Structure formats: structure tokens, C-alpha cells
Amino acid sequence: MKFNSQNDDVLLDVKDIKIQGFSDEKWHDIVKGVNLTLRRGEVMGLIGESGAGKSTLGLAAMGYTQPGCRIIGGEVNFDGTDLAQLSDVEKRSYWGNRMTYVAQSAAASFNPAHRLIEQTTASTIRAGIKTKSEAYSDAQSLYDALNLPDPNNIGIRYPHQVSGGQLQRVMTAMAMSPRPDLIVFDEPTTALDVTTQVEVLSSMRAIVEEFNTAAIYITHDLAVVAQMADVIKVLRFGEEVEEAATRQMLSHPKEAYTKSLWSVRTLEKPVRAPANSVLSLTGIDAAYGRTKVLHQVNIEVPKGSTVAVVGESGSGKSTTARVITGLLPQSAGSLKFEGKNLPPRLADRSKDQKRRIQMIYQMADTAMNPRQTVKEIIGRPLEFYLNMRGQRKTDRVIELLEMIELDEKFLERLPEELSGGQKQRICIARALAAEPDFIICDEVTSALDQIVQEGILKLLLRLQENLGLTYLFITHDISTVQAIADQVVVMNEGKVVEQGLKDDVFQAPHPAYTELLLSSVPEMDPDWLSKLTQKRSIFRS
Amino acid sequence: MGLVTLSVVSIIIFSSMELLPGDFGQAVLGQAATEETVAAFRRELGLDQSAVMRYGQWISAALQGDLGTSFSGRNASGVDRSREVIDLVVPRLRNTLFLASVAALIAVPLALILGITTALFRNSIYDRSVNIGTLTTISFPEFFVAYILILFLSSLYPVFPSLANVDSDTQFSERFYRTALPALTLTLVIVAHMMRMTRAAIINLLASPYIQMARLSGATPTEVIIKHALPNAWAPIATVIAFNLAYLVVGVVVVEVVFVYPGIGQLMVDAVSSRDIPVVQACALIFAMTYILLNLLADIIGIVTNPRLLHPK
Secondary structure (H helix, E strand, C coil): CCCCCCHHHEEEEEEEEEEEEEECCEEEEEEEEEEEEEECCCEEEEECCCCCCHHHHHHHCCCCCCCCEEEEEEEEEECCEEHHHCCHHHHHCCECCCEEEECCCHHHHCCCCCCHHHHHHHHHHHCCCCCHHHHHHHHHHHHHHCCCCCCCCHHHCCHHHCCHHHHHHHHHHHHHCCCCCEEEEECCCCCCCHHHHHHHHHHHHHHHHHCCCEEEEEECCHHHHHHHCCEEEEEECCEEEEEEEHHHHHHCCCCHHHHHHHHHHHCCCCCCCCCCEEEEEEEEEEEECCEEEEEEEEEEEECCCEEEEECCCCCCHHHHHHHHHCCCCCCEEEEEECCEECCCCHHHCCHHHHHHEEEECCCCCCCCCCCCCHHHHHHHHHHHHHCCCHHHHHHHHHHHHHHCCCCHHHCCCCHHHCCHHHHHHHHHHHHHHCCCCEEEEECCCCCCCHHHHHHHHHHHHHHHHHHCCEEEEEECCHHHHHHHCCEEEEEECCEEEEEEEHHHHHCCCCCHHHHHHHHHCCCCCCCHHHHHHHHHHHHHC | CHHHHHHHHHHHHHHHHHHCCCCHHHHHHCCCCCHHHHHHHHHHHCCCCCHHHHHHHHHHHHHCCCCCECCECECCCCCECCCEHHHHHHHHHHHHHHHHHHHHHHHHHHHHHHHHHHHHCCCCHHHHHHHHHHHHHHHCCHHHHHHHHHHHHHHHCCCCCCCCCCCCCCCHHHHHHHCHHHHHHHHHHHHHHHHHHHHHHHHHHCCCHHHHHHHHCCCCHHHHHHHHHHHHCHHHHHHHHHHHHHHHHHCCHHHHHHCCCCCHHHHHHHHHHCCCHHHHHHHHHHHHHHHHHHHHHHHHHHHHCCHHHHCCC
16 A cells, blocks of 8 residues: 555646735735645645645645635646646535545534534535435444444534544544545644544544545644654645655654754753742642632642643643632632742732732733734833833833844834744743743643744743743643653642652653553654554553 | 513613603693692692602503503593503504514515525625615615605506505405505615625634535535525524514604504604603503514524534533
8 A cells, every 4th residue: 555656546646736825915825836646545744834835735635725825836636637627616526525624623613503423424415425324324333433432323412512532533534424535634633632632543544544545644743643644745835845754754854944843852951959849839729610620739839940730621730820820719728929828819919929920821812912012012011010111111121022032123013913933932021021930831832833832942941041930831742841841740630640850750650640641642653653552452451 | 581671671661751851731731721730630640649659550550461541532621532552552563563574574584585695696796786785775764765665666656555554454465565665665774784794694604614614525605605604693693683673663653654654653653742651651661572572582593593502511
């Protein structure tokens, strides 16, 4: 199946494809002449940062362009037909029939108004491939093959009634239902937790292998693509950087850019010896309404160190941050900052207490007022906490900008004129402006590309070195923890499962949950997923 | 919730009647009446009691279906030819509801069809002309639209009668024929709002990932709109339809006047000018109920068409 050199086995042959997108009253090049050849049964991984054109290229492989985009040159030969030349009506006979699509966010990509099984089978029935009853029973066996619970009845549910990981698998069943020749997976596991991602990945891979379906797998996560793809193509700025078989690409990347993608994961910092606690949480309980989300949480944060809180969504890590900042008063337990009790409610805290604990958020986009300039955004805490005005304030803002490796050219810019990494830097400067001792970083790098991530992490480490800051770093990404943490707290279902120095936590023996979490983090080894599923299935039986 | 709103509204109605300048006794008996006569007359009508007392009496009677007795028909001579409010209001209300139903039967399907088709062919010539057309009709005052229709469909080409004077003996088909022009006027007035909301609600959803998903699974544009966008758009559309239907019941007095149609709007205006407080209150209460009921209905439609609310996790 892999690397069959016979030409008649080529399913998809994209030649010199050029795509433009319309924004700011102008047409911009998104994809600048890329070739792509895919044989039957082959899985190609497309990787690159956001803006590399990988999703656009993936969709173009189906002959589809998003509204506001157009193909201006090249061919998309699918099984001998150039899709770029077909009318929409003609292309529709391919879509949902011979080629299908699995989208990034299953939660948003299912129609909330229809039952899952109706959506799974709609295109199969429309194309006349199967009758309704055949398609329904086939969907049930696909659900079963994808390890969905209660495969015979899950289909009558609505999208909001199943979990994100399950939805993503239902979407794979939907893509598989007409038995297409080609499936385009567009970042299908990016929105999932690591432990869920493993299950979804292995069921996707199994079913693609079973039906010998060709696939294009789009992602920015190298370790994920290593598990899925036979061939990897790296894209940047709408152009191909290089293409090679997976193993070769992982062991011997040729281009400097590809190597830099690999290097992010090697960032590591020496562990600092524990000092006195600057913040301690003792027996903290917290609840949203009647739903209790934190149970007896004890966390010690040593001064000048980084404590990483890891866990999946719903584990209570962000709630812990809300308790510390006073946004959600705890229902039991105590919170001590430098040995003194911190009032549970934000309103009861003094200005100085508020100043000393700052927070940086995941979505830099929504954490800034889009109508304020950088100067106003950073200047506000200077005014509020430190009573700075006029020239003194402006000087300090410039100083802060320099600390985050930007300069005074940014003073009058609005958030929309900044890149994702720059926005997060401005948020860091805003937190620094208050001259805090303690900063809570809530998933600050998870919305960013890997190279940008590396820059932000390095900046945070440098600032800690220079200013003696203490970080509480909330993340679900284990490689980020490796990069910056001194201490690690593992949370699950509102409880602390394990905590201690990074090396101690990462070294076996672990509690069962830590083991599950750590083993679910994809590794660059292409055999990692196979080994893991094998190990887990032995463990189960 | 609806009941709480209704009782608050009833208090507002009652107190605004209190604020109305002028006095029924004075108005009927004229400037020449002595103070004693006016006082005696007021006592007879119960107007001398405190406002809270009268509100209590009114509301408890109204709850039992008794809307009181009209003030008009009484006069200084002491002959009482007054009628029960309910007898005055019910036939008028029936007429109004008939006209509203006819207008709604034309306007709602028309608005939905136009909304869906303009969403489907958005930015086409068809879309633009429908938008311009409906906006034009909504921009003119109602009486103007009414007179234009009379001019063309009654005077120049006598298709429909210009007067819509019906009474309880009028046959159904005859009634339908006579209300054609007022119903058409109302249709022209309300279609734009509903149609544009339908179009906007659908187009708003077309950027959703699940619409792209539907396209990529080979759905035709019509299928995308009818099967994938419309089911998720019912809640806002229903709200706007309810709003316009309520308008058909409570806001049509101008059209009634133009076509001399004996509806409840005219009754209320007459009652206000003659200070016939029980009738005004009854009409206002009916209007409030109409609004509340229709909005309740829209909320129910919003819930029923949303699986997230109908089928909890």
C-alpha cells in the first residue's frame, strides 16, 4: 500500500495550485503554486503554522474554496478529472460521495438541529449509495468500529448530547459512510484533550487502514502527524518547504525551517531548588452554584519558581486560578499570600493585594479592549495601581515594551494590528505594569503556533530570571511543562492527584491518572501510537 | 411570567386612565352643570371612591369575565341606555381578529418565502428588487398605501370594494371579499420586517462551520438553506412574526378608519375621546394580552425548535 510507484495508482494529483483570498479590499496569495500527489490508500500529513495555507490547500484538494477565496491557477486532478474546471453542480456529485471532510471543531460542525445518525448518513443516502436502512445499519457498525459507546443507539442523540471526543469520532463515521476514496482531516484532534486525542487518533487510523482510504491529514502538531501519515509535507507561507516519508522526515529533516519546528520541543530549563512559599492553598473547596468543582485542593507555590498545573478540561485548573484571583470565592479552606490570609472575595482585597497578583489569559484577542491602543492597555494598570500620569506613564510603557522585546512604534497600535504572539506579549506587559510578585498564566501559549510559543516561553523565563517573579502556569500541554516548570501539580476532577518537583512527578512510579496523562502525550516516534494501543489493550485484558 | 406581566400591565393601564385629563361627568354634563350634579353623577358611577378601591373592583370583576358597563349611553336626563362593555368589545374584536388572520395568512407565508429565496439568491437582482420593494412599502405611511390601493384596485380598476363595512350578518365569503383591501394594506406594511429578519437570520447562519460541512457533503444550495440553516433560525423569526401579528391586532386603527372597518382600534379611539374609561381599559387589557400571548407562543416555538432545550443532556 505504501509507496507504490505505479502511476495509475495515483488518486489525487494537484499541480501548481494557486489560491487567493480577499481581505482588506485586495486579493492576497494564500497558496503559491504547490504540487501534491496522493496514491490510493496513502495518508499524507500537511503541517505548518497558521497562515501556512494548509487548510486552504486541503480544501482545494476537494475542489472547494471557502467564501472569499478563489483558485487562480493549477489543476486538481482527482482520479483523472480536473476538479478546478468543474461547475459547482458537478463538484457536488464528488463531495460527500467520493471525497469527504472531517472538520476541526466537531462541536461546531454538526448541525445542532438534526440527530447524529441523520447527519452521518445524509450524503450516502443522497448519493444513492445505500438505502436509508442500509446506511443506518452501516453507520451503527461504523460507530462500533470507532469504539463509540452504545453504537446502536448513540445515533439518535443530538450533537449537544455527546462529548467532544465522541463527536469527532461520529464525524469520522460520517466521512467514512459513503466509503470515499479520499478523506480530508482538518486538524481533527486539536480541540481535544490528550487522553481523548489518543483514543480518537487510534480509531481514525484503524478505520482508514481497514478501508484502505487515502487521506490528507492537516495539523500543526508534529507528533500527531507522525502517528497518522505515510508521507509528510511541510508548508510555510503558502509554499512547500519539503516533503518526505514520515520516518525520514523525522530523523533527517533537510530544511532549516523544518528543523526549527522540531527544536521547540527540546526547550528545557533546570529545576530551581524550592524556596519559601509565597502562596499557599489549604483545603480549598469551590463550587459553581451547586456543582462542586474543587475538592480539598492544597497547593504550595515557592517564591521565584514556576508551578505548572496540568490536567484536562474540566479538571478544575482554571477554577483554581479564579479562586486565587478572588473571582470565585472558595467555599472552604484558606488562601495565604506571603503568610497572610487573603480575603476570598476580590472586593475585600486591598489595592496592593490586587496589584501583587496578576493574570495572563489564554485568548489574548478577547483579553484586550479592541478599541484601546497599546499605550492605553498597558497604561491603565500604571495609572490605577501606581498613580503614574503623563510623560512618566508613557516612558514606563516604552520601558515595558522593551522588556517584552517590542518598541515604541507599537504605542499607538490597536490590538487588531498585532500578530497573535505580539498580542500575548502586550498582555504580559500589562501584567508586568502592575509590578506584581505573582503571575497566573492560564494556557497562555495554547492558542499560538509552536515557534511563537517558544518565543513567549523564553520571554517568560527571562522575565522571571530578571524580576524574580513567581508563576502559576496552567496548561494541558506536557511539553510546555517540560520547558518551564520547577514544580508540577497534576489535577483531575477537581482534585490534586500528584504534586512535587518536575523530575519527581515525571518519573515513575505515578498514580494511575498521571500515568494515563503522561503516556497520552504524543511522541515523535511514528510507532508510539501503535505501541501505546498495544500496551493498553494488553493492560485491559 | 406572562401572568405577572399582565398584572403589571393592568396596573399601568389603570393608572394611566387616572392621569387622563378631564372628567367623564364634566364631559357629559357640560360646562353648565352645577358642582352638585357632577358630584352626584360621579357617585353613581363610583368615581368618587379611591383609585386603589376602584382598581381592586375592576380587576376582580375582570378576572370573572365582567369588564363592567360602558359609561356612554348615560346622559344628564337620567335615562340609562348604557351597554355592557363586553357586548361592545366582542363583535369588534371578532372583526379585528378576522382582518388580522386574513392579513397574517397572506403576509407570513409570503414573508417566509421571500426571506428564504432572497437568502438563497442573496445579492442577486432578485434579492435587491425584493428588498427595495418591501422597504418602499414599509416606508410609506399606512394611510398612503391604503389610498394608493383604493385608487388602483377600487377606483381605476374596480376589483375590490373601497369600504370594508361588515357586520355580524355578513356572509363569510362576502366578508373575505370586503376585507381584501385592508388585509392587502396590512400585508404590505408588515411583510418587509418579517422577510428581512428571515433573510438575516438565515444568512447569519451561513457562516457557521456546519454549513460549510453541509456544502462539503454535497448538499445543494436549496438544501443548505432549507435543511441546515432554517431549522436553526426559527427562534428569531418567530419573535418577529409574533411582534408583527400583535401589531395586526393592536396597531391597525389607521387602516380601520380609512376603510371604515368596524374593528377594535376604532372602538378604543372613540372611547378615549368620550372618556369612556371602562371600554378603554378593556381594550387596553385585550391588547396587552395579545402581545403577551403571541410572545409566549414565539418563545414556545423557540424552545420546540431547539433540540438543546428540548432534549437535555
